[in-house]
Each structure stands twice: as structure tokens, then as C-alpha cells.
Amino acid sequence: MPAPANSFRHALATDRCLYGTWAALADPLSAELCARIGFDWMVLDGEHAPNDLRSILAQLQAVAAFACAPVVRLPVADPVLAKQYLDIGAQTLLVPMIDTAQDAAAIAAAMRYPPRGRRGIGSALARAGGFGITTDYLATADAEIVLIVQAESRRAMADIDAIATTDGVDGVFFGPSDLAADMGLIGQTGHPDVVAAVERGIRAVVAAGKPAGVLAMDPELAGRYRAAGARFIAVATDVGALVGGLKARLAQIDSPAEVPQ
Template sequence: MPFRVELPPTFAERLDRADRALIGMWVCSASPLVAEICAGSGLDWLLIDAEHSPNELGSILAQLHAVGPKPTLVRPPSGDPVLIKQYLDLGAQNLLIPMIDTPDQAAAVARAVAYPPEGIRGMGGALARGARWNRAGDYLTRARDTISLFVQIESAEAVANVEAIAGTPGVDGIFVGPADLSASLGLLGQQDRPEVIEAVETCVAAARRLGVKVGLNAFDPALARRYLAAGADFVLVGADVQLLARGSDALAATFIGENR
């Protein structure tokens, strides 16, 4: 008789149960070993990225294996429903979809994570890790309950539409990306400008009014603390590749810089 598998709680469920904001980091190196190290750090959650990283389905699967039960979001490079289907089938339970500007786009990705009749996700549970090869009991009828969907607010248009996006049925939360948002506002790379901070806080406030979970990216500790105080529910405060780059820079500056 096959062993029955219980899938872990979704990230949305963990946010609902949390008594404080959850602090996490990016995993961008496409390395299962690095992902495993990050998972053991004591941070609350990880984001495995495929939008700006050399990740593909096989490397994402290997990293999901490596991080084990650590709460993990996975970001595809786009909201393509074919990619979403593949990510769900390989066992990503929590998706972060980039560049959502309108409620129609949010509704489209919400349909992509659900089986018919509510959605358009293709059937393949018997073949897929997402259903644990049909060892996750009643997966077809309860699959949507095992998935959480977050969408990214990264443009001036998205900020203008934030309440409609956040309120889209099937969307479990929003995530603000200050880097792309600063570019959209004509302030490329200036995430600490008042205009960008105001836009971010507008999104946080809108989500809180709606009772929707809201996260964001803030590598600057002062900005991270400001957004946490404003009510952010989950925040990314660093990245594996960023920590390696800055750490190796510091070593070079300490031991070589003065002799160059």
C-alpha cells in the first residue's frame, strides 16, 4: 500500500499563523548546496529566483530537495501559464509572479494555478512531484489549497492598480519590488528616494486595508525597518550572491587593496 504524503503548509498559511513579520533572503546562485546553507541560517523563508538567475526546472527541483521543509517561494521568469504548470508539477507550492501591472494580469495567473473549472492548469498529478505522484491524498480536489500565489507590484501602473490587484480572487498576497519600481518612476537605482518610499508605503497601506499579506525587498537595513514598522508581513533582506560578492570585496579590500 503506498505511503500517504501530507504536503507542508503553504507560505500564505505560515504568514497567517505568524506573530511577527517573516524575514527571508534570495537564493539566486542556482546551487543546491548554497540553498541548503541558506535554509539552515535561521531566517524564516527563502525565495528561489528564476527571473534574474541561471535557474531552470532541474536546478529549482534540486534546490527544493535541498531546502527541505524551509518555507520557500519560487519566482518564475514570467506569468506564462505553461511555466506555472511546470513549476507546480515539480513541487513548488508557493509562487511569486513578477511584473503584474493590472487586475486582469493577476486574474490570469490566478487561473493558471487552479485546475478546471476554476482555472486552466493542465492535469498531470500522477506524473508529478507536486502531487507526490498521487501519494498526496485527494490532490486533484484540494490542490489549490496546497498552493499560495503572490504577485509583484513593480511599476507606477501597478501602484495605481494596487487595490484591484491585491483584491483579485486567488491572489494570496502582493510583493513590492522597489528596484523596478524606482526605474518605472524615472529614478533608476534610487530606491531610497522619497517618491519610491512613498509608492512602497502606499502599497503596504492598501494591502493592510484589504487584509491582504504584503511583502517587499529591502537590502538597506534602515529601509527594511521602516517598511516593517509600516506593516510589511514578509521582507527579503539579502541574497546569497550579494553576500558572497560583498564579502569577497571586503576580503580583497582588507588584504590586497592597500598594496594595489
């Protein structure tokens, strides 16, 4: 019995653009709701959301029945964390703050079994290996693993060609917020210089034969990045949808009742 097919990997092999959302509420019910909407993929965020290994596991279990592919973001490019997240069943990892090809190579090696990499062998104990029931897991797992590295600094943009062509890197995701901050334009993800930098980065990744992705909450920017060649674009967050929906509902009320003192 082989490792499960990674639907995100196989979707990236098609020509269509994949649209995703961000799950940051760190809750299985919220993640399940997001998975039911119809997005192609979703990020379970371990960097800026209050998640840990067990809460990510619960969310992976909650979304497993749906077509929306889970992408798990590590809090940091740590080989031990990568091993643990793979063992609980994550097949696509999004790794933040990758500044150089050396950074990319190190995390790529942590995600593949020897001789290609140095991922530790523990599948007989792990959910990823079906707790030992998936008998061919060790021989087939690497083919279904996806590593997406995040380029979100000026240094990363300067080394983008080498990062994109690093063995084991399956795609590059651009983080406009951190990039804008590093460019001295904090909070200005729509600034022309930031947008131009992201577009150049997307084109470089596409030229290297790898899929490029980006977070773009603004539909106009999402369209620009798709035109530049982005293949997977995050266009929403659960937090943003909840806040936006509640604010819009409140705005519909002309005279809200006063809260009793």
C-alpha cells in the same frame, strides 16, 4: 493522503514579520546553505538568475529538509510555466511584472484546478502529487498553493487595490528596483518618492486584508516597510553576501600579495 502543508502559507497567517533571502546562484548547495541559516523563507529566482525547471527542482529537493520555506519566482507570468513549476513541487509562486488585476486573475487561474481555475491535471506523473502516491492531492492541493504577485510599476501601483483583491491572489510583493526605474529614478530605490510609493502600496494591500512583502536590503528601509505593515521582507541575497564577504575579507589585508604574471 493530502497535499503537503505549505509552511509559508501557515507562517503568513501568524502576526510575526517573516524575513527572507534571495537565492540567485542557481545551485543546490548554495540554496541548501541559505536554507540552513535561519531565514523564514527564501526565493529561488527564475527571473534574473540562470535557472530553469530542472535547476529549480534540484534546489527544491536540496532545501526540503529545512524550515526555510521556498518561494519560486517565475521568469514571466506564463500559465504553462506556472503549471510546470507547481508540478515539480513548488507551492508558493512569486510572479513578476503584474501590472493589472487582469494580469493577476490570469495567473491565479493557471494555478488552481477547475472549477476555480484551469490548471492542467497531471499530478499522477508529478513530484507535487507524490508521483501518484498522494492520493488526495487533487482535492487538497489548492488549499496549500500561494500566489504572490509583484507590483513593480506605476501602472501596478495605480491598480493596487484591484490587484490585491483579485481572487486567488494571496499576497503582493513590491519590487522597488523596477518601480524606481519606471518612475525615472533608476538605481535609486531609497529615493523618497520611491519609498513613499512602496509604503502607500503596502498600506493598500494590508487594508485589502492581504499580506504585503518587499525587498529591502537597507535595514532602515526594512524597518520603515515593516512599520507600514509589510509582513514578509527579503533582507539579503546569496550573491550580495558572497560579494560583501569577500570584499570585506580582502579589505582586511593591508598588502595583498601580487598575482604572478
